[in-house]
Amino acid sequence: MEKLSIEDMAVFCKRKGFAYPNSEIYGGIAGFWDFGHLGVELKNNIKREWWKFHVNGREDIVGMEGSIITHPRVWVASGHVENFEDVMLTCSKCKERIRADHFVQEKLKINVEGLDSKEINKLVNKNKLKCPKCGSGFEDIKDFNLMFKTNVGPKEDKTSVSYLRPETAQVIFADFKLVVDNARLKVPFGIAQIGKGFRNEISPRDFLFRCREFDMMEIEYFVHPDKSEECPYINDVMNSELNFYSAEMQQKNKKPQKMKVKDALKKKLISEWHAYWLATEQKWFTSLGANADNFHVRQHLKEEKSHYALDTWDLEYNFPFGWKELQGIANRTDFDLKQHIKFSGKDLSIFDEETKEKIVPYVVAEPSLGVERAFLVFMFDAYNYNKKRGNVVLNLHPKLAPVKVAVFPLVSNKPKIVKKAREVYDGLKGEFNCLYDSGGSIGRRYARNDEIGTPYCITIDFDSLKKNDCTLRNRNTTKQVRVKIKDLKDVVTKLLNSK
Numbered sequence: 126m127e128k129l130s131i132e133d134m135a136v137f138c139k140r141k142g143f144a145y146p147n148s149e150i151y152g153g154i155a156g157f158w159d160f161g162h163l164g165v166e167l168k169n170n171i172k173r174e175w176w177k178f179h180v181n182g183r184e185d186i187v188g189m190e191g192s193i194i195t196h197p198r199v200w201v202a203s204g205h206v207e208n209f210e211d212v213m214l215t216c217s218k219c220k221e222r223i224r225a226d227h228f229v230q231e232k233l234k235i236n237v238e239g240l241d242s243k244e245i246n247k248l249v250n251k252n253k254l255k256c257p258k259c260g261s262g263f264e265d266i267k268d269f270n271l272m273f274k275t276n277v278g279p280k281e282d283k284t285s286v287s288y289l290r291p292e293t294a295q296v297i298f299a300d301f302k303l304v305v306d307n308a309r310l311k312v313p314f315g316i317a318q319i320g321k322g323f324r325n326e327i328s329p330r331d332f333l334f335r336c337r338e339f340d341m342m343e344i345e346y347f348v349h350p351d352k353s354e355e356c357p358y359i360n361d362v363m364n365s366e367l368n369f370y371s372a373e374m375q376q377k378n379k380k381p382q383k384m385k386v387k388d389a390l391k392k393k394l395i396s397e398w399h400a401y402w403l404a405t406e407q408k409w410f411t412s413l414g415a416n417a418d419n420f421h422v423r424q425h426l427k428e429e430k431s432h433y434a435l436d437t438w439d440l441e442y443n444f445p446f447g448w449k450e451l452q453g454i455a456n457r458t459d460f461d462l463k464q465h466i467k468f469s470g471k472d473l474s475i476f477d478e479e480t481k482e483k484i485v486p487y488v489v490a491e492p493s494l495g496v497e498r499a500f501l502v503f504m505f506d507a508y509n510y511n512k513k514r515g516n517v518v519l520n521l522h523p524k525l526a527p528v529k530v531a532v533f534p535l536v537s538n539k540p541k542i543v544k545k546a547r548e549v550y551d552g553l554k555g556e557f558n559c560l561y562d563s564g565g566s567i568g569r570r571y572a573r574n575d576e577i578g579t580p581y582c583i584t585i586d587f588d589s590l591k592k593n594d595c596t597l598r599n600r601n602t603t604k605q606v607r608v609k610i611k612d613l614k615d616v617v618t619k620l621l622n623s624k
C-alpha cells in the first residue's frame with residue numbers, strides 16, 4: 126500500500142476532526158495544533174493505554190504530576206539554560222531564521238549530528254549556502270535556546286524569569302526523594318509522568334511531529350549503580366524480535382537485521398536494560414495495532430551521543446519523511462541527580478535495604494515518548510484506502526478508536542425504529558463512547574464510521590421490532606451478526622477487549 130504523505134495526513138486529520146492548526150481564523154501560529162472531537166478521544170486513549178501498561182500494570186513504576194513552571198534553578202542544574210540550544214542561521218538581508226543543522230543536512234545530504242556551531246558555520250561558508258527565501262548570505266551563526274521564557278509574578282525583570290518546561294523529566298528528579306519515600310520504592314524502580322512540554326523550535330514542521338507545544342509520556346528508570354548491567358525482567362523479552370541497527374551496521378552501510386533479543390545479547394550487541402526497554406516499548410506499540418515492520422532500533426553513533434550518556438539506542442519509526450526517533454533509550458547514569466544534589470545542596474541519595482548502603486541510583490533508561498508522535502504512528506499504520514469499499518478504513522485498535530460503537534436506525538421516518546435505536550444508544554453511551562447517526566443511507570453511514578475507525582456499527586431494522594435484536598457490523602470484515610439487544614453491552618465489551 127502506498128504511504129500517505131505527512132501533508133495528506135494533516136489534511137485527513139483536519140477534514141475528519143482529529144487535529145487542525147491552532148487559531149486558524151487568525152492565520153494560525155506555527156508549531157501549535159488543536160485536537161478536534163475525535164483527536165481528543167484518540168489522544169486520551171493513547172495516554173490511558175500508556176499509563177495502564179507502564180504504571181498500573183507494573184509494580185515497579187509509580188506516577189506523579191508536576192507543574193509546568195518550576196524553579197528556574199532546576200533548568201540551570203539540568204544544563205538546559207546553558208546547553209538546550211539549536212544552531213540558527215539568520216539571513217543578512219531578509220532576516221529569515223533557519224535551523225542550521227537541518228538546513229545543512231538537507232542541502233549537502235550529509236549527517237551533521239554532533240557538530241558544533243563553528244563546524245556547521247564552516248560547512249555553510251565552504252559550500253556557499255544561501256538563504257532559501259531571497260538568495261542572500263547569512264550573518265554569523267548563533268546558538269538559540271529553545272526554552273520558552275516567562276515572568277513569574279508582577280515584576281518583569283531578570284529575577285522573575287522562569288521557563289515553560291522543555292521536558293517533564295527534571296520535575297521527576299527534583300521531586301525524586303519525596304516520591305521514593307512516600308511510595309517506599311526500592312531499586313530498580315521507575316517514576317512516570319504525563320504532561321505538557323514546550324520547545325521554541327526554530328522551524329517547526331511535519332505536522333504533529335515537530336511542534337512547539339506537546340504532550341509527553343515520560344519514565345525515569347532507576348537502578349543500583351552496581352547493577353546497571355543486569356535486568357531482572359530480561360526473560361520477559363528474550364524471544365521478542367527487534368530490527369537491530371547497530372552503529373557498526375550503519376558505518377558499514379549494512380541494512381538493519383531482525384533478531385531475537387536473546388541472540389542480540391549473545392552477540393553482545395546491546396545491554397540487557399536497553400534491550401528490555403526497547404522490546405517493551407515496541408511491544409506497547411504493536412499490542413495497540415502498530416506494524417512491527419515499521420520499527421527499528423538504532424544505536425547512536427559515537428558523535429551523536431549526549432555528553433552524559435554511556436550508550437543510546439533509539440526506537441525509530443518509518444515515517445513518510447524518513448526514519449525518525451520516537452524514543453531514545455539512554456543510560457544517563459547519575460548525571461541528573463548529582464547535578465540537583467550539587468545545585469540544591471540537598472541529599473538526594475537513598476538507602477538500599479539489600480546492600481545496606483546509601484546510593485545515588487543510575488537512570489538506566491528513560492523510555493519517554495511524545496503523545497503526538499504516537500498519535501501519528503497509530504494513524505499512519507491504521508490508514509488504509511479500501512478500493513472495494515471506495516472509502517478509507519481507519520484500522521485503529523478498538524482500545525484507541527475514538528468512537529467504539531455507532532448506532533443507526535435503518536430508516537429515520539419510522540418512529541418505532543427510531544425510538545428503539547435511541548433506546549439502544551442510551552443504554553450503551555454511559556459504557557462506551559458512542560455515536561448516534563441517522564443521516565443518509567446505511568452505506569454512507571458505514572463509510573463515515575470506517576473513516577473515523579469505529580470498530581462496530583449497530584443497526585436497528587424492521588426485524589428488531591419483532592425480535593428485540595439488531596445487526597452488529599465489524600469494521601474490518603464488514604460481516605454482520607444479529608445480537609439480542611439485552612446482550613449488547615456484554616457482547617460489545619467482550620469484542621472491544623478481545624483484540
Ligand SMILES: [Zn+2]
Nearest residue numbers: 216219256259
Ligand atoms: Zn533571505
